[in-house]
Amino acid sequence: QKEVEQNSGPLSVPEGAIASLNCTYSDRGSQSFFWYRQYSGKSPELIMSIYSNGDKEDGRFTAQLNKASQYVSLLIRDSQPSDSATYLCAVTRYTGNQFYFGTGTSLTVIP
């Protein structure tokens, strides 16, 4: 079983819609959760971090965490073509520990 699982997609949504990206993890000791965005040919870019159960909002992005279900998601409201990228979920246990990355979900926002 992989540490972090994501649907590879591709996920396609029309411009203006809500994109929902999901991630599950296997280690119940995980404490910190991150979403990275990676454009084709570029490096991963941190867009959200979440540490507590519930929702965390930052602009059009909302991260949701449910530790009991070992589930973390990213919602992108009012999706734009510029959101088209691969989104990587990452988890870690504590400071100084390695990150475990999912394989990423490819998102395409159709104008």
Place this chain on the structure above:
Amino acid sequence: DAGVIQSPRHEVTEMGQEVTLRCKPISGHNSLFWYRQTMMRGLELLIYFNNNVPIDDSGMPEDRFSAKMPNASFSTLKIQPSEPRDSAVYFCASGHPGEVADTQYFGPGTRLTVL
């Protein structure tokens, strides 16, 4: 403040040659990670350092790979001898200590092609 710096950005070499990739982490960050990314295998952690000390190198494919971090501002990843299957994008990331865990910031990557 400058981000993570990697050099070279592109490297094309022939099988059997030695390849050295370089990374300068963000100042003040105390952890450093080397990753390899391919279409087939995604993002793989090769090795990571805390306070310049290697913590986990279990991701290093084989003895042909080695990494060093002689000081807080510089790290190298060396492949000797290189093979075509080593062709990938190699990322360096540095970690900012946070309240709960580090936050990793990635460099631009080195695209390695071994012919």
